[in-house]
Amino acid sequence: MSQGLVPHDEPQLKIPDLVGWFRPTGRHSHRIGLEVECGLVRPDTGRSVSYDEPAGTRALLVALLDGLGGDPIHEGGALVGLSLPDGAALTLEMAGAIEYSSAPQASVSESVAAARRGLVEVARVAEPLRLRLLTGAHLPFDDPAGISWAPKERTRIMRRWFAQLGDGGRLSDQVMGLTLSTQVSLDALDEAEYLEKLRMLLGVSPFLAALLANAPALAGPHRDDGLVSRRMAYWRRIDPARCQHLASRLYAVTDLAEMVQVLCELPMIYRRSDHGYVPGGPHSFRESLRDGFGDGTRPTIADWRTHLGQVWPSIRPRRTLETRLPDGQAWDQLALVPALFVGLAEEPAVRRAALDVVSEFRTEALDLIAVKAAQGSPDGINPQIREVAGHLVHLAEKGLAARVARGVEHPDIVKSLEPAFHSAATGRPPADAIVARWTNDWAERPDRYVAALGIPTDQTG
Template sequence: MSQGLVPHDEPRLAFPDLVGWFLPAGQRSHLIGLEMECGLVRPETGRSVSYDEPGGTRALLEVLLEQLHGDPIQEDGTLVGLALSDGAALTLEMAGAIEYSSAAQATVSESMVAARRCLSMVARAAEPLRLRVLTGAHLPFDDPGEIKWAPKSRTRIMRHWFAGLGDGGRLGDQVMGLTLSTQVSLDALDEQEYLEKLRTLLGVAPFLAAILANAPALTGPRTDDGIVSQRMAYWRRIDPARCQHLASRLYEVTSLAELVEVLTDLPMIYRRTAHGYVPGGSRRFGEALRDGFEDGTWPTIADWKTHLAQVWPAIRPRRTLETRLPDGQAWDRLALVPALFVGLAEEPAIRREALQLVSEFRTEALDLVAVKAAQGSPDGINPQIREVAGHLVHLAEQGLSARISRGAERPELIESLGPAFQSAVTGRPPADEIVARWAGEWAQRPDRYVAAMAVPTETTDRIA
């Protein structure tokens, strides 16, 4: 069935269908998913490559398709990724970065081992093409005016959408083309757990973002602006109805029905029809549910899934809860983001203690914490933010310890929290270390940055 086209013999989608879709039917255990966006850059310049150039992203996908024995993922007849035999996938992002999406796993430990193995294989396949793979939070050497867009029809629609927002979409190219992230997806087995996790994750995310800020400007006119996360700063200034304002609305919902009401209050940016991807039109999803889309077709569950992929609050609500606000980390700290969120969210007692800790902060205060997380300060992270973040890291440690004690995680996962403890104590996020190394041992040379930060080619079973 083509997305966006409802066959005559299929019942029309109704509001209760959207509410019920949020909880996985028949699932009795919790699963964890990871998404890790990685830059594909030249080792000499640290700049991204285009799709069709020699040794570019298409060439890499073709090599990976052969070496990893995956199934091709195509868009309009163009190779844009591959599905792997273990249920994971590698797909191109809007501007040619590559995203690893894990299969759902029972533990962070399993997910991290699989992620490191796969990304090391990508790095090994990339090396003969003179490509390096970078984890982290952004691409510091790419020029915003020269972004190399991947051949995906959604990219054109998205750029047009952001351009139509005026100042609220002015940084759309930077968001789509220069930022990277590490995202964790957690599920819930009933409505109470879903809402409790949603509120907890929305509450803790700004504080974790402050101690994980990892995207300073290294070149260009913004090197002296003091911002420790260009990535978060970009997101702060784009389409607030789908980002920070939406996060505030989500924080207040008290039922899945109310959650659906909030999410159907937005139009789709794009849809997939029998003719490929097309603009979503001006009707809000709730209006389309009642009256149909402007082309005379009716929404499907596939449309609903696509619609939810077009909102970007700190925590994105889908069938899973997807963390989005904190920056991704370097290769040697790759497990830090998932370890923190899983440690805080997956043990009910720990989750409720974390929620209690942040419940005194209203949505406006949480939004201000997120602003400060991106801005940075010569004096380091605000003391009050550090104090709360430090408590949260300790709670995450307790949560992981509980999982380890019953055999649900490997003991060494605890080691991954070390950098978070350090940032909470010193008030210095990872961005400060990058700036210091850029001015010092790297001598402001992109090739040294890439050599130090690239994903290694050897396969490893380590987690932290």
């Protein structure tokens, strides 16, 4: 059945169907997903490559299909990714960065190990093309006015959407084109667990993001603006109904039905039709359920899944819960983000303790914490934020240790929290170290930045 086309002999989709879609059925164990966004840059300049240039992103995808196998992913006739034989996927982001999405794994240790293997393979294929995969939180040497967009139909529709928002869409190009993140997807086996995890993750995200701020400006006119996390600073200023305001509303929901009602208030930015991706139209998803899209078609569950991919709160609700706020980290700290969130979320006692820690903070306070974390300060992370964040890191350590004791995790995963303990103790996020190394170790040379943060071509690098 084509997405967006409901045959006449099928019942019309209604709100209770969407609520039921969220409720887990037939699952008895938790799985963990990991998504890692990496820049595709030239090693001498640190600048992103374009899709069609010689040895650009399209050439890399072709080489990956030849070297790794799998199935191509096309959009509008353009090759934009591939599904790998092990269940993982590699897809182009809006401006040509590449995202590795793992197959669901039983542990964070397995997720990180699979991501390391997969990304090293990509780096090996990329090397003959003079391409490096750049980790971290942003692409500091790209010109925001000269972003080379991937040939994806959705990109063009989304940019038009943000343009018509005025000031609310002004920074969208930077967010879509220049920021990089590491995201974790977590399971829930029943409604109560889903809602408990949702609220806890929304509450802890700003504190963890403060410890993980990793995107200072190194060059250009904004290098002295003081920001340590461009992702957080920009995120809260674009399309508030889909970003920080939505996070605040989700923080207050009491059941899945209420959550679905909140999500249905937003219109779709784009949807898929028999003619490819098309604009979603001006009406809310709820109105589209009632009246259709205006072209003789009505929403399907596939449209609902697409709709959920067009909201960007700090925790995105799907059938899994997807973390979105923290910056991407350096290659040698790839395990840090997933270890923190898994450590806090997957042990019920630890999860409830973390929820207790953040339960006193109202949504306005959580938003302000994210603002302060993004802005940075000569004195480092705010002491009150550090105190709460440090408590959460200790709880994450406790959660991971319990999983190690039960044989779920490799013992080394606990060590991956060390950078977060350091940030909490010193009040200095990773961005401060990046600035210091940029000035000293790297002598303000992009090639040295890329050499330090690029993914190696062997597992020992």
